[in-house]
Amino acid sequence: MADLLEVRNVSVRFGGVQALSEAALTVRQGDITSLIGPNGAGKTTLLGVVSGAVTPTGGTVRLAGQDLSGLPIHLRAQAGVVRTFQNLEIFSNMTALENVMTGAHMKAGYSMLDSLLHTPRFTREEKRLRELAMEKLEFVGLAERRDALASDLPYGEQRLLELARAMASGPRLLLLDEPAAGMNNKETAGLGTIIRRIRDELHIGVALVEHDMELVMDISDRITVLHFGSVLAEGTPKEIQDNPDVVAAYLGED
Numbered sequence: 001m002a003d004l005l006e007v008r009n010v011s012v013r014f015g016g017v018q019a020l021s022e023a024a025l026t027v028r029q030g031d032i033t034s035l036i037g038p039n040g041a042g043k044t045t046l047l048g049v050v051s052g053a054v055t056p057t058g059g060t061v062r063l064a065g066q067d068l069s070g071l072p073i074h075l076r077a078q079a080g081v082v083r084t085f086q087n088l089e090i091f092s093n094m095t096a097l098e099n100v101m102t103g104a105h106m107k108a109g110y111s112m113l114d115s116l117l118h119t120p121r122f123t124r125e126e127k128r129l130r131e132l133a134m135e136k137l138e139f140v141g142l143a144e145r146r147d148a149l150a151s152d153l154p155y156g157e158q159r160l161l162e163l164a165r166a167m168a169s170g171p172r173l174l175l176l177d178e179p180a181a182g183m184n185n186k187e188t189a190g191l192g193t194i195i196r197r198i199r200d201e202l203h204i205g206v207a208l209v210e211h212d213m214e215l216v217m218d219i220s221d222r223i224t225v226l227h228f229g230s231v232l233a234e235g236t237p238k239e240i241q242d243n244p245d246v247v248a249a250y251l252g253e254d
């Protein structure tokens, strides 16, 4: 069986900056793969290449064997590639439930006309999407916050809300860009449990970009280390921790 995500030989230039040089990333079916590396290594750029937000100068991106090259963001999302953002992107003037419903709407089975005319199909679908969104809020532990304005939630809960919204759009592969940023230790531990359950109960592949090494070492099946836009190492958490190049380039950096 093909790997869920296979990124090969991807290069990206931003003006004078070579952000990625022949970078690679693999997420196997049912795995959490973390992408780590120092600031500016190219992690967010690589997630952008997978989601379709960044166009590489070369290389290939495959989802379960299907070449995604040239597909725009919304078609990759429909194929099952969904991301969250390093700089939290939620709708602060909507409730928690409404935020998650915007994710579910991608799968809506009604047309614009249905929604304008409030046809029975619209009403039925809207109910289904609301239930699906509630299910995702429950999954991340925010069910009782459904009617709270997103901007009124503590930061850690806003991060979980963004995750719930991404899950509502029915991903096969979730790309998480520093989901623990700004969380305290307890929130980070809770997030780790949720990401594990995404893998184990929902069988969604996860590509995790994260600076919190405790979380990364705890939940990752595989780790890829980026350094100056290239892959420095790839392996299990143990192999990565014991790799002297990684220690020199990154883990020993503090």
Ligand SMILES: Nc1ncnc2c1ncn2[C@@H]1O[C@H](COP(=O)(O)OP(=O)(O)OP(=O)(O)O)[C@@H](O)[C@H]1O
Pocket: 014, 015, 017, 018, 019, 037, 038, 039, 040, 041, 042, 043, 044, 045, 046, 086
């Ligand atoms: N849109 C852009 N235009 C110009 N340069 C960019 C752009 N996006 C990223 N870069 C540059 O590309 C390189 C890789 O950036 P990227 O954001 O992918 O790193 P990162 O590994 O995610 O870092 P961090 O850990 O700080 O989030 C950096 O040198 C960055 O300044």
Ligand SMILES: [Mg+2]
Pocket: 043, 044, 045, 086
């Ligand atoms: Mg980044």
